[in-house]
Amino acid sequence: MMQFFKQKINLYQKTQAYLPTLSAMRIMQIWLALLALLIISAFIHKLILINHVKEIETLKEEQSQENSELLELSQNKKVNNVVKAKNEMILLKEKIADIDSIVSQLKQLEDEDRSPFSFYVESIAMRHVKGTYLAYINLQDEGRRMSFSGVALEPQLVPIMVQSWQKSPSIISTQVKKVRLDNLKQDKDYVKFNLQAE
Structure with missing residues (x-):
């Protein structure tokens, strides 16, 4: 005997629709969140x-x-170098002018046939101290009385110059009696001096 299996089928039963695990609204929210993250990261990257x-x-x-x-600074250094060179040129010109004046005085003394005076001037020139420049020399009484005027770059060079002159055999008998220094209180790079020796 055969057994038949019976199954009851309800033809009127509604079929359930397949619902995805994520709804369209949820997917759209995720996409919007990702888009917002991309925009924020792009904005941060742009700020950086x-x-x-x-x-x-x-x-x-x-x-x-x-x-x-x-x-x-380099231009200032060049300007300072130029100014320094100009100052050195001025000092050299003054020194040349002093030497020229001494030479002209020597020539004048030779022309007047006063050889003892040229000997004094030559002795002074041989004992020159760097930084001192004679502008005027006056010899009287065959060299017994002398007066000098000039310029020194520093006041302490004047006594050094006088000591150097006194080492000369031609000037050893003379003693410096008066010394006058000018421009000490002014803001200048040199000092004028006047000396009288007997």
């Missing part, structure tokens, strides 16, 4: 780039400022 650009610009400005300062 802007900050880097600003840092680069400030570094360039600092570099250009340092370059201009270096250029200005």
